[in-house]
Amino acid sequence: MSPHSPSGEFQQVPVIDVRALVDRTSEDSARQAVAEQLGAACRESGFFYVVGHGVEEALQQRLETLSRRFFALSVEEKMAIRMAHGGSAWRGYFPVGGELTSGRPDRKEGLYFGTELGPEHPLVRAGTPLHGSNLFPREPSSLREAVLDYLAALTRLGHSLMGGIALSLGLPEDHFVTGFMADPLVLFRIFNYPPGPSTAEDGQPAWGVGEHTDYGVLTILKQDEAGGLQVKSRAGGEVRWVDAPPLAGSFVCNIGDMLDRMTRGVYRSTPHRVINRSGRDRLSLPFFFDPGWSTEVRPLEAPALRGVTTTEDSHERWDRRSVHAFQGTYGDYLLGKVGKVFPQLRSEVLSNG
Ligand SMILES: O=C(O)CCC(=O)C(=O)O
Numbered sequence: 512m513s514p515h516s517p518s519g520e521f522q523q524v525p526v527i528d529v530r531a532l533v534d535r536t537s538e539d540s541a542r543q544a545v546a547e548q549l550g551a552a553c554r555e556s557g558f559f560y561v562v563g564h565g566v567e568e569a570l571q572q573r574l575e576t577l578s579r580r581f582f583a584l585s586v587e588e589k590m591a592i593r594m595a596h597g598g599s600a601w602r603g604y605f606p607v608g609g610e611l612t613s614g615r616p617d618r619k620e621g622l623y624f625g626t627e628l629g630p631e632h633p634l635v636r637a638g639t640p641l642h643g644s645n646l647f648p649r650e651p652s653s654l655r656e657a658v659l660d661y662l663a664a665l666t667r668l669g670h671s672l673m674g675g676i677a678l679s680l681g682l683p684e685d686h687f688v689t690g691f692m693a694d695p696l697v698l699f700r701i702f703n704y705p706p707g708p709s710t711a712e713d714g715q716p717a718w719g720v721g722e723h724t725d726y727g728v729l730t731i732l733k734q735d736e737a738g739g740l741q742v743k744s745r746a747g748g749e750v751r752w753v754d755a756p757p758l759a760g761s762f763v764c765n766i767g768d769m770l771d772r773m774t775r776g777v778y779r780s781t782p783h784r785v786i787n788r789s790g791r792d793r794l795s796l797p798f799f800f801d802p803g804w805s806t807e808v809r810p811l812e813a814p815a816l817r818g819v820t821t822t823e824d825s826h827e828r829w830d831r832r833s834v835h836a837f838q839g840t841y842g843d844y845l846l847g848k849v850g851k852v853f854p855q856l857r858s859e860v861l862s863n864g
């Protein structure tokens with residue numbers, strides 16, 4: 512398969528050991544070997560598991576336990592930090608049915624977080640949407656520290672993986688960390704998908720999250736043992752949904768619309784969805800590693816992309832929107848998207864923004 516004609520056809524999500532990338536002392540050849548596996552996965556499916564990522568198991572356990580403790584509270588207690596209280600920073604709790612994907616309410620509840628920025632930060636002072644301080648629950652109070660530690664660990668991992676992605680494109684390993692990802696926008700969610708019937712009242716499947724692509728550059732997802740994440744493959748032109756089941760000690764990574772745009776569609780932001788059929792709660796924690804708010808995201812001049820022309824695929828996209836045609840900053844792109852998934856909140860908190 513030529514790297515310039517991605518098929519979007521795959522049977523399973525590959526597992527990549529990224530130890531050599533995370534380890535600053537490893538040989539160049541070992542780093543390059545990991546990079547090549549990342550590049551192949553980005554071209555074929557846009558999805559891959561990472562193992563050997565170096566994020567401490569104890570930290571993950573702590574975060575998971577505290578998250579479950581929070582979701583076990585009553586809705587009233589959880590609503591004490593509801594998103595409307597987060598204002599344009601877009602932080603806090605939303606209840607089941609509070610978020611829409613592809614125009615339908617998702618069967619999930621969640622907590623929205625991001626990089627912790629105080630009121631004196633220039634972007635916060637300027638009223639930039641999605642920037643500000645987090646809303647942490649009173650109980651369990653140690654969730655705050657666990658979330659902030661996890662954000663720091665995943666930010667480090669995000670930069671390491673982007674180093675590998677740079678190498679895979681024939682660019683220097685520090686191309687992104689010293690360039691457009693030097694000051695990333697970090698958003699983090701903790702979702703709980705409650706158990707329930709697998710069809711909704713209208714007979715449609717009860718999606719935890721409906722079909723969508725992620726908006727930014729790279730998503731790093733921690734999921735529990737429940738399963739239910741599915742990735743869209745096209746086998747011989749026909750759509751097939753491939754499971755991305757839980758794999759102990761791993762994260763599931765996928766690339767978002769901005770990396771698709773930067774590589775003119777060679778690295779794919781692949782549609783995915785979730786349905787919880789486990790009969791119990793499903794906990795998942797996606798970490799979104801995105802370009803800074805005012806970054807203009809443009810196609811890359813990279814050795815591996817020489818001679819590539821953009822393939823327009825908006826007709827096959829979940830929202831029929833082109834990632835290649837839009838003009839403006841990443842902030843403009845993101846606001847257009849979040850306004851669709853939280854229409855009510857958009858009008859409440861962003862009407863002045
Ligand atoms: O919960 C999951 O497994 C995936 C969530 C997801 O796709 C998203 O938040 O973008």
Ligand SMILES: [Fe+2]
Binds near residue numbers: 723724725783
């Ligand atoms: Fe997603």
